[in-house]
Amino acid sequence: MFAARFAVGAAAAAALLAATPAAAAPTPGQPNMQVSPGSVEPGETVKIVLTCPTANGIAADAQSEAGPVVFGPHNGGVFTGTLAVAASTPAGQYAVVANCTSSSGTPAPAPVTVKTTVVVASKTVSGGVHTGLGGSVSGPDTTQVAIGAAIATAALGGGILLLRRRGGSGA
Amino acid sequence: MADAATDTERASSAHRAKGARSGLTTVVLGIVVGIVLIGHGLAQRSDGPPEPPTAASVFADDGAPTADPMERSVPTRVRIPAIGVNAAMMPLEASASGELAVPPPDKADMAGWHDGGVTPGQLGTAVVLGHVDSRDGPAVFYDLGRLRKGATIEVARKDGRTAVFTVYGIDMYDRTSFPSKQVYTDAHRPELRVITCGGTFTPGTGYSSNVVVFARLTASR
Numbered sequence: 001m002f003a004a005r006f007a008v009g010a011a012a013a014a015a016l017l018a019a020t021p022a023a024a025a026p027t028p029g030q031p032n033m034q035v036s037p038g039s040v041e042p043g044e045t046v047k048i049v050l051t052c053p054t055a056n057g058i059a060a061d062a063q064s065e066a067g068p069v070v071f072g073p074h075n076g077g078v079f080t081g082t083l084a085v086a087a088s089t090p091a092g093q094y095a096v097v098a099n100c101t102s103s104s105g106t107p108a109p110a111p112v113t114v115k116t117t118v119v120v121a122s123k124t125v126s127g128g129v130h131t132g133l134g135g136s137v138s139g140p141d142t143t144q145v146a147i148g149a150a151i152a153t154a155a156l157g158g159g160i161l162l163l164r165r166r167g168g169s170g171a
Numbered sequence: 172m173a174d175a176a177t178d179t180e181r182a183s184s185a186h187r188a189k190g191a192r193s194g195l196t197t198v199v200l201g202i203v204v205g206i207v208l209i210g211h212g213l214a215q216r217s218d219g220p221p222e223p224p225t226a227a228s229v230f231a232d233d234g235a236p237t238a239d240p241m242e243r244s245v246p247t248r249v250r251i252p253a254i255g256v257n258a259a260m261m262p263l264e265a266s267a268s269g270e271l272a273v274p275p276p277d278k279a280d281m282a283g284w285h286d287g288g289v290t291p292g293q294l295g296t297a298v299v300l301g302h303v304d305s306r307d308g309p310a311v312f313y314d315l316g317r318l319r320k321g322a323t324i325e326v327a328r329k330d331g332r333t334a335v336f337t338v339y340g341i342d343m344y345d346r347t348s349f350p351s352k353q354v355y356t357d358a359h360r361p362e363l364r365v366i367t368c369g370g371t372f373t374p375g376t377g378y379s380s381n382v383v384v385f386a387r388l389t390a391s392r
Binding site: 090093119123125127129131132133134142148152155156158159 | 194195197198199200201202204205206207208209210211212213214215216217218219220242243265268269270271273276279285286287288289290293294295296297298300301302303304305306307308309310312313344346349351355357366367368372374377378380381
């Protein structure tokens, strides 16, 4: 009873474990490629793990417009490499295309291809910007106000004089 | 003889009346001109550019659907019909410390974009900025603070296509506590930020704040 329960539990756990990475799990006979991190800034490096179908005399290569890809020697068909994203690479999404080739068998099997994407993110920007020189902020035009006041005062003074003189001549 | 005297008197009286009338006209004209000058002089006072409503919420991502991302292509013009903006664009770089450059003072009628980032329409967050004013007066993004949710921003690109964005938020942030991550970090959908200055202007240090408009790609053509 216990054994049976344990077996069911173990099976469920195994199924769960298998289910979680299922989307990324390599299909037997098909290559698989993982990039980490999936998003980098220009000048940074992406780690690539390429799993090729196991065969004798296996080799791999990969290309990307984001930068050169270099693989080390494989370990049981698993290649670990780097994609060096050039500092001048514009931000955007870039495809990485890898080929697994095998020299065993006659004729040699056709190379298998696997594709994935890396995101070259926008360069880090921080802080606000200095986008104003203050020309739209101003106090009142004091010169204009002063001239206006002077003219108005003079006119008023002249008017008073004029009225007085008229009053005098009328008497 | 008496007639002649009366004539002279009458003429002199008419002359006096005429003189008084033209004197009064001058007086009234002088007062009017003076008052107009005073009013116009006082009207030169300006407290600065328009600001978005206070206590605006935080806009990370409003969750609304966007149009499909576009390929990379550098922007050439930005148009914001609601505030009458139609400006040419220049590329701008960030300094080593990450501060974005701005268009030179004599190009305050142009907008700029961060060319170290994605281009408007691409997946991620494109950044566009411009001056609120020059030394002489209002500049390209003077009215940015007037923009409201739902307004349209169009960016013409070198590939001949136009990225159409819809504003989903606008806020003003103090430059000393600017939320860089929220404003600049690449979104998981095609977004745009349009930034200019705002707040209080202090000679020497400039404006205290930045106005930031948040928009998402809603069409491309």
